[in-house]
Amino acid sequence: MPSSDDLHDPDTGNAYEALNEADDPRWAYGTGFADPLDGVDTRVPEGVDGADLAAYCLMLGDDALIMSHRLQEWCTRAPELEEEVALANIALDLLGHARLLLSRAGAADGSGRDEDTLAFLRDEGEFRNVRLAEVENGDFGQAVARLLIFATWRLALLGRLAGSRDPVLAAVAVKGLKEVAYHRDYAAGWVVRLGDGTPYSRKRVVEGLESVWPFVGELFIPHEVESRLAAAGAGVDPSDLREEFDAVLDQVLSAATLTRPVDAVTAAGGRSGVHTNAMAEILAEMQSVARAHPEATW
Template identity: 55%
Template sequence: MSDDHVYMTLAEGHDDSDARWAFGTGFEDPLHGVDTSVPDSIDAAELAASCTALGDDTLVLAQRLAEWVTLAPELEEEVALANIGLDLLGQARLLYARCGQADGSGRTEDAYAYFRDAEDFRNVRLVELPNGDFAFSVVRLFVFSSWRLAHFARLESSPDPVLAAIAAKALKELAYHRQYAAEWMVRLGDGTEESHRRITNALADVAPYLQELFSAHDGRSEVLADLQQVLDAAGLSMPQASPVPGAGRHGDHTEYLAPLLAELQSVARAHPDATW
């Protein structure tokens, strides 16, 4: 493996100083050099299921963010959203790689990302909704990042050292994602009459999906506190909304996931034996 394709030690100060984590191209295993044995105290099936769901969240949202390329309101925002999507894709890769180790199947990241159907995905439904306008994507990113931060802060102390290291690295990325989205929420809420209207509508569209996040993982108090701070700064209020029934964690998805996956998986399925 070339050093050009080695990212960095996943978590600074981690006990395994030889743990190098790869992103980019020119490698096959993103967990190369890491002890991936599952501790005896952990239920391997539960660990694999948790990593699959968390990986699905980030893969699907990364695909949605990629759709902003050439469509974002400014080139700077296009680059920012694309880079955030790449961060999420990197998280998905690590989580899927951990799945293949934990469930004993030896499946690769490609198997999880490209060769499962929509009903097999376990992502929350918020991430699969169409992008809508920029305001909706900003609110979704803020809520998702805040919720993910709260959950990954807990996972830093996971008894699985690999998942704990993944969480530790992801926290740094997610903190930036949340800050980016928060700044745009304030800018839109405290901007023109039109921008205020759009961000208000975006909040109304996101609100019905909040309960699913809190049902999937705890973090309600942290997310709501973060959200209220931003709303106060932006001169906004959170609308009341009835939760949308169903749960993506149980394979109950919106009509939008299957077309998204069809696009995402088309090349891999057309050339299943290809290597990249």
């Protein structure tokens, strides 16, 4: 598996550096420039199916996009201003990931669809995000419980994806590792604080964990696209992530004096376009302006 220093194409240079050339320190990664993949070699690596690569990028991009939307909904609602800022920054990080991944999807399948088309003009059944990202927001205890689960899983995924044969995926993963490590640590800190706090705070985080835990099993069920790309050295088999995920969760829950909820039997859903009722509500809000004015420029 190549390291981040090996992400080099003889014609265009280092993909990681190319993605950072336009980075503006005032913005989250991926949100400060017009074309996320400007100057980056987007050719599909030899031996990797372009349609599979595009589908995989949609999966990872949709995860980030929908989770970002849910976190954005905490603006003006978090317990303190500091937490509003923190959650908004995490949402911006994930929005940046989504921009890059959706743009990569449109380049990989040759369709030429841009990030806006993929985000705003697809129907519910065309989205491939895991259902954990879309379930309705509860209270703050549920928010940090879900973020802990999502970020722990995604951090394990990005750690392996940094060795992808696709230089764009590898570069996105290398950069995203630093951000998602913060997301995980932020959520873990709050889970420990709530779990080992007052009886009321403990009750809120316990109920939050129990409400999102039924969606955990889906995170580790490989879709056929994920399996094929993992075999081709471009993607990650999510079933390989469970051991690392469990080790981190056990450590956090132990510090929080909490016990792990009972695992539920979970079938794959979001990766195949099968979603909860909450997904339609998200898309109705997120896509309304773009669908009402499809030819508008901003």
